[in-house]
Amino acid sequence: MRKAHYFLLLANLTAYSALALDDPIRTSRADNQVVKIENGSQQTVSGTVRDDTGTALEGVSVTVKRTGSGVATDAAGKFALEGVEPTDALVFRSIGYQDLEVEVAGKTTVDAVMEADVAGLDEVVVVGYGTQRKSSVTAAISKVENKNLDQIPVGRPELALVGRLAGVNISNTRSNPGSAPTIRVRGSGSISASNDPLVVIDGFPGGSMSSVNMNDVASIEVLKDASSAAIYGSRGSGGVIIITTKKGTVGKPQLQLNAYAGVAEALGHDDWISGDEFHDYVARYMNREYAWQGGDVSIPLWGDDRRPPNFRVNPVIREGNYIWEDILLRPAPMQNYSLSVRGGTDNVTYYVSGTYRDEQGTLLTTGYKTYAFRANVDAKLAPGINVGIMVSPNWADRRTSPVTMEAIVKTSPFVSPEPYPDGTYPRPLDYWGNSVSGQTSPLATLYGTFNTSSSMNNVGEMYAEAQLGKGLSIRSSFGANITYGIAENFQSASATSNGLNSGSARDTRSLNLLNENVLRYTNDFGGDHDFNAILGASFQKATSRTALQTAVAGSFNNETIRTLNNAIIDPSRSYTTKSRWGLISYFGRVNYAYKGKYLVSASFRTDGSSRFGPDNRWGNFPSASIAWRVSQEDFMQGNTVISELKPRVSYGVVGNFNIGDFSYLGTIDDVYYSPDDALTKGWAQNAIGNGGLQWERTESYNIGLDLGLFNNRLTMAADYYQKKTTNLLYDVSVPAISGFPAALVNVGDVRNTGFEVELNSQNLTGVFKWSTAFNFSRNKNEVVDLGGVDEVINTHTRGMAWILRKGEPMFSFYGYKLAGVLVDENDVANSPIMDGSKPGNTKYADVSGPDGVPDGKITPDDRVILGSYLPTMTFGMVNDFSWKNFDLSIAMQSSVGAKVYNLENLYYQGATVSAIRRSLVENQWWSTAEPGNGKEPATALSQLAWVSNSDYYLEDASFLAIRNLNLGYTVPQSFSERYKINSFRLFASISNLLMITKKGFHGYNPEGFTSGEIDGIKSMPGFNNGSEPINRVYTFGVNVIF
């Protein structure tokens, strides 16, 4: 704390001394000056600036060479410049284009066509608390500009980035409308604290990407290495995603419309069976079961009392031909309209926008709707003083399914979807009172369940910025992230299997307040030196409150009113809770470049968090990085091949504080007992206090190389990194005699090592243009230390386990290796078996025994690591083509090496007479006479323990996908201008055009799993039981600029 005082004092002193300067306020020459009309020889020159495809260019700086005064073009590429001499020359400059000089030569209209500058190295990259030219960046930062990203028909902005950034794995584990994808930057390092990256929206740390509308996004930067993320200190360990929204520009108002509509179609399975084929597989299933019990399978399947009821097969199941997947999934319309206006004067600029999008889910009744607004206003209060305000309220409505996919698509094919005259839906039990699933009709479940949620979110910020002296400025901002969420659930009696209606309502609200003050200093010391530094202090405080009310089951008087005033509130399931956290930070950074060749950057941040005990509150997060622009050296001048060569090295430390708000305290929780039959609250300690709890630290090294060839037509950024997370916040098992299974402590290390490459190539630059952006990432995750134990195993009820073992990736699958099936008694007698095995059970690989060598028996010693849910490699490639007025963009993604435990398959293999998939049963063992292919064991529900503990359900989830194809046509300007339209582009887009998975992969979505990501010691990542199908989405749209 004392250190922090000192730091702040320093910041204040600097600020005061700046004030004390006699005349510290000088207007920078960079400030735009209004060009005055002085005499007749001067004139106003106007024109339009386009690129070589004819697209109007916005934001191009147009200056008079002689005076240096200038303006920027508006969204239609237009500019008007006053006070120009007929003999003047105009200079056009824009990032990404070659500078252009045009002689006015007495004309009043000067149109310009700018050539793209393939170099692209001087684009501006947003870093924490500032921006940098890409050429002077010393860290590993990936950037995506919003070109066509806002046309990709996805509900959340993260999904548009899939496959576009090396080292950033965005996977959509659930594809129901509005669900959040998982983002991992360079792998996962933490067990019990979150691995999510920090999202910084226009400088506000801790926002949610769901609150951002892609249409408003200018660019997205990802700070991947610790040296760039360290400026966010305690929250940087998962990487930092910086979202920069569009700002206003000087000029007359520009209206821009982006609208598209389309339809989504779920990519389902094609091997469901029905009728006789279904009946016959059920008969095989029942006979197999009966034979194991010692029954005589020659007894007729139906109508013979000698066959016990559990092993009979009712012929009614031959009837009906209902493929429930087709019944439950529908083509779902989606539409999106975004309208934005931007403009401004020299003193005030604004960007305002509104978006409405409506996306129905392909699963009946589900859907996601958002309404979003944004206003970014910046004003120049006086020379050297800027203020601004930003608000971005948005509202989202979502309706989700109460059940996962496998629970409903497994509905038997003999069950009709047609309701009875009384409006209720047939259930399997109505056809056959035994052996079948006890579920209600999925239609009753979906139509009768109203799981709706609404959320309001606003990230707002005000700032003031003042120039204090030459190169010295201070910026102070106040921001707030206000969220409000409502989740209302109602389930009618007909939708449940217990016949009792139910309901609940949950309200959550949170207020996250932030004050940041940053002092900034820049100086070039007259040429060869380029120095800038920041010094800042940040104060953040968050409060949240949750209120839940739950109805007593069955207490709704009627089902017309679904709010809780129509029910009796259950006091034991109704409550309010509050929580808080706070963070105080002081930070500083210096960047220094000598002659634009030798680049050095160093930062330091110290954070104090309320989430740790008083003695461990403060953590320090230093970083440093250097780079050498070899290509700027004299000896490289004249080299026609290498245009850019920059090796970089960086080191940094970041932290993770994503644990519960008061995890360091031994908290006491309420528990219940009912003495004298009266529900009474008691108390019990639910966690061991640990005052020593502290930051999880991630230390990382990054070695990178930026390379540009052939005048930067081909650029490459390659990075090798090693990231070691130590002091892992981790719920380590403790002896149960402590009263607790585990305690949150700082113990253990995890290492992520990886390599990633981003390549950008302008393959063709003529009339037909073709560019390719390619990225490749490889990450190796490895548990290094677990604090005294070599491994921690979490075994699921069904036998598969997830293991943390030194030297292996976190949460690797751990179980028995399948060697085949025990085809008959002879095979059972002559194979290493698990006690009690019988024909049809799994033949396991005997890999070890008590002495470490195969012992002819299958025991827990034979369990091995079977793979990991993490891919070993990912690829992304975006190809952009353009020819005359046409443009085409194709985004592809591939992932290799991940595995998914598709336990859901068992539901499609005959259990409870549910729907069957042919590919899952045709090769399996049914009897010694029908042994299948000898590789697939019997998967009866009663034998599950013999199957699900092996890698039988573990499937290779590698895939190659064409994630998006976007074809556009820009109406010729000559035509559109007749309608006062500056630019008019039509486009058609298909998402998930192609998804190729490995043979033997049976899930809907190779990235799909339902158990959630790593979240504590009991995590089961890669466990899939009912993840939704992915959708192919066809859309048509327009982009219009007025």
Next chain:
Amino acid sequence: MTRTIVKQLTKGVLLAILLAFGACNNILELTPDSELTEANFFKTAADMDGAVLGIYSNYQSRFPRDWTISEMLSDNTYRTGYFNIGGIDELNNLSITSENPLFASFWQSAYQGIFRANSVIFYIDNPTDYAENQQAQLTGEALFMRSLLYFNLVRVFGGVPLVTSKLTVEETYGVPRSSEPQVYQQITEDLKQAIDLLPMKAAIAGGRASKEAAVSLLAKVYVYLKEWDEAKTYLDMVEGFNFQLEPEFKSLWSISSENNEEVIFAMKYLDGENGQPLSTDFLPYFGVTGISSRGNENIFPTWSLYKLYDDGDSRKDETITPYWKSPNSPPADPAVWYPFVSKFAVQHTPNSSGLDLPVLRYADMVLLKAEVLYYLSQPDLALVELNRVRERAFGNEGHHYTSADIASEAAFLDKLLLERRLEFAFENERWFDLVRTGRYMTELKSVERYYNPSDGSVQTVQLNPQEHHRYMPIPRSQIDLVGPDVLQQNEGYN
């Protein structure tokens, strides 16, 4: 003008920084709004009362699933095709390993309860606002529950680590197993103390420990220790408490009559709000009309058990229902032979039944007394006690055992164990009765599971009970944490 603005603005910013700085403690020094902590709890009598309820709450949640060990090991049950509790099948087949998750969770839960009891005892002197006798009562309750938890542990595992105070996490790595006698020593001492501290049942809320409960438990403990004289002393004390056998066996298993004169100590449940899953656990998957819309169908009763019930024994139909018709199945469908355990089948919310579950009931005391009297060489008196239970079951004296039935010790044990089996089926007594009498080595060799009434065939399984099955293995995960030199495994396991 400009300068003024700049100055004002800059002052404003600096003021803001100072304000924020002043709020520094507000940002970092936070206390939870909605959670109690060790630092601010255990201060008042009400806190301590709540902490005692926390011990019961622990027992209340574990107890309904004790059958996963004590019944699965016995010859009363076999698992179904629908079972969804990992580990029960292995126990049922006597393939017993230290990795079975049921032992780990049983161990974990028992020590959680012991921790809560120890916390109460540790902080009991903190509050100053106790009502008269309240401190004694709360201490007695904590001691009683701790004894009960150790009794559960010692019956399953033999000697276990004896924790009777609050330990730091570091300390828990160095506590070895105490011997079985040491654990029993602690149990009997604690119970004697509890008897002195606890109020009579009538003076304390139902479902909480009473003097009667402590006396009864101590009597049972002495029977396990085969200290017959001590056992008799406390069983005689029980006689003085006016408990009686319910006239109807079935009224023990009905919510309307669950507070009856036979219950000595029971776990209390409330349907839907604070319920138990046991009523659902044994029901057919599709539920039973008028009972529950679904069942967990984890186990079926064995034919070995079912065939032992004589017709006319009121416990037969109360314990097992032989025919079943799926609710809402087509009306024409007949009921099918589908024996399921219906002892706890009251109408209930699935997995949250309101039926109380007796931990100690008087019938147990009666049969324990028969045993004690027999071993104190009073077989005639033992016969009287045995027949009290039998008479209640049949509603008449026509099925009484005679002296000839218990002519030898083996014959007496046969009848005693039979009666205990019929009376306490699925009440977690069978396995422990078999072990303490040594009968498990013979009784479990062969079990008749499924009986097919259409052809009279019986599915019989052969099992291989081992001497070392007397004790269950210490959970492997616990040994791995502290090392085998601190926590020794029971013989026969690794």
